[in-house]
Amino acid sequence: MTEPTLSAPPVLVKRSAAIYGLAVLTFINLFNYLDRYVLSALVESLKNSELALSDAQLGALQTGFIIVYMLASPLFGLLGDRGPRKLLVAAGVAIWSIATAMGGLAGSFVTLFLARSSVGIGEAAYGTIAPAMLADFFAKRLRGRVFSVFFMAIPVGSALGYILGGLVDAHWGWRMAFFIAGVPGLLLALLTLTVKDPPRGAGDVAEPGDDPDDVPMEPGPTGFRAYLALLRNVPFMITVLGYAAYTFGLGALAFWTPAFLERVRHVPKAEATVQFGAIIVVTGFLGTFIGGWLADALLKKTKQSYLLVSGIATLLAAPAILVALLHPDPKVYITFIVIAEVLLFMSTGPINSAVVNVVPINMRATAVALSILAIHVLGDVPSPPLIGAISDAHGHLELAMTVIPAAVLVAGVIWVYGAWDGARRARHAAQAEG
16 A cells, blocks of 8 residues: 655645535434434343343443454554545445444354444544545534534434334334444435545645644654554643543533433433433533634634643533432422533534644545544543442442542543643744754
8 A cells, every 4th residue: 555645735725525525424323323312212122032142242232343343453554544545435334334234134143243343343444534534625623613513412312212213113113223323324425426636634734814833733654553653642641631531521421321310310211311412412512512613713812722622611511420420309409410411522523633633744644543542541441430429339329429420520631631731832832942
């Protein structure tokens, strides 16, 4: 596979091509999360089906997906920084779609486990490469909003996974739910081929009004040496460590909140699931949009706006989560759940912009891949079982969940520190040049 050519200055991508690329990749991202969460809607049917899966086996289906997703991401990060990106993305979409549909043919736990784990291969290809393409489509000053649009697909796609899976399962069974969720993805794979693959660094071309000192970094190493370079990249590591703490809290909150509402607040099961799902959709849209717009607006005042907005929003979210967990009045705890979720989603666009902005243009997919690996290994893989273990030990889910605001607080502190450290480094660099 040939190395990307970086010596010639890249050209700006036409606005129409960039917007079309954003629209297609966002639409695909919606199906990405739909396919990921359709399984959750089918748990009870799978348990009571001819497969007779245990709770442990059902949980293992999600664990298998996450492990494969994490392990495959670094490989696709390297491929995404060196190879034809839209072909890799199209292949990833096709793989996860076929794997989802194959779940409908499963005749045992083993075959279903293999199908669901294979979904992680396709999503790893897409999840690492699509953000790097978007960074090349759009200038740095627009990336907060661009990534906010892209990641708005998360709450919508997740909710559609629950809704589509539940409705199809109720009328035609769990096998048909997998078929209907997976097969349309083959058309999306073909649609990907109509998207322009922008030149690497195209979004970093200087435009009128840009800061003359805000120039792209020199090309970094390729191959596995790129990962070693990222581990020595202090701004990148600060961003990712904060992201891991954030994902630790967010993953546990997403997993345990419906059970918390049912067990601790005595909300009926169906109502708890629907209620929390509706909150996620609304707050996901609102928070993601506000965060991206605000971070881009503040970029004119500070180059650390992405970390700063993420850090302050997360610091404010921590006490809101604590109130939501501890206050027994439904009007109060629902209000603070909404506030907390809006604040948490405000970080989605800015922090992913920060990840791609602090690395050389030929290492963006690699950086996203390492970020994916780190935030899952340190974040939402250990946090749900840890909360469960604390709850089992003390017999008190409410107490166990107070770990969540603590993790969110740590994320906020790390990101605010990262913004301060970035500004300090910039001052020192300016003084050295002066």
